[in-house]
Amino acid sequence: MSKLPAFAPTVSPESKPFWDGTALGKILLPQCNDCGTVIWYPRTSCPECMSTDVDWFEASGRGTIYSFAIVRRAGGPWRDALPYVLAYVELEEGPRVLTNIVGSVDAGGTPAPPGDVGDTPAPPGELEVGQAVEAVFDDTGEGNALVRFRPS
Numbered sequence: 001m002s003k004l005p006a007f008a009p010t011v012s013p014e015s016k017p018f019w020d021g022t023a024l025g026k027i028l029l030p031q032c033n034d035c036g037t038v039i040w041y042p043r044t045s046c047p048e049c050m051s052t053d054v055d056w057f058e059a060s061g062r063g064t065i066y067s068f069a070i071v072r073r074a075g076g077p078w079r080d081a082l083p084y085v086l087a088y089v090e091l092e093e094g095p096r097v098l099t100n101i102v103g104s105v106d107a108g109g110t111p112a113p114p115g116d117v118g119d120t121p122a123p124p125g126e127l128e129v130g131q132a133v134e135a136v137f138d139d140t141g142e143g144n145a146l147v148r149f150r151p152s
Contacts, residue, residue, distance in 0.1 A: 002102045004084055005077040008142035015042040017056045022145040025137050027059040029093060040095030061135035063091040063149065068101060068127060085122045089133055089149050100148045101127060102136060122150065 011019045021028030030039040032046035033053040045052045068087035071078075078084070085101040101122040134152040137145035 002081075002100075002138050002148065004081045004100055004102065004138065004148070006138045006140045006146050008140040009144065009146070011144070014044050018042045019144040021056075021058070022137055022147055023143055025145075027061050027091075027135055027147060028056045029059050029091075029095065030054045030056055038091075038093045038095055040091075040097060060092045062152065063089040063097075063133055063135075065101065065127060065129055065131045065133060065149075066090040066096050067129060085127060087127075087149070097147070101133065102138075102148045102150050127151070 034051040035049040037048040066088040072083045087101050088096045090096045132152045133149035139145045
């Protein structure tokens, strides 16, 4: 688990398949069966064609950094995690998600297993737009996980 706060999300009926997937270490995304649009944020109708013929599929968990910022000042529980990286990651499937970039090693320097969040912060000086990243899942302790990314 990373040192970033991992508050449990509010789960709506529309987002429940996504959050259920995170508990299994998977990113599940809705896709329109009429026009093929991959939908983000989860909802029951397609924002492109308004179809309600939507199914869920498992995404690859890979993407690239679209944009990022290094957060150096924060309040509350985020203060203890400074500095941390807030980023938009463009998934291979198309959508861009707001997330954190985390490290890929534990405090002892041992690489974290695939899919696990390292407990060290991502090295901000080593990140760049277009860099490949992979999903990791930060357990909330409430039956789901937050999707974060680490350099791949």
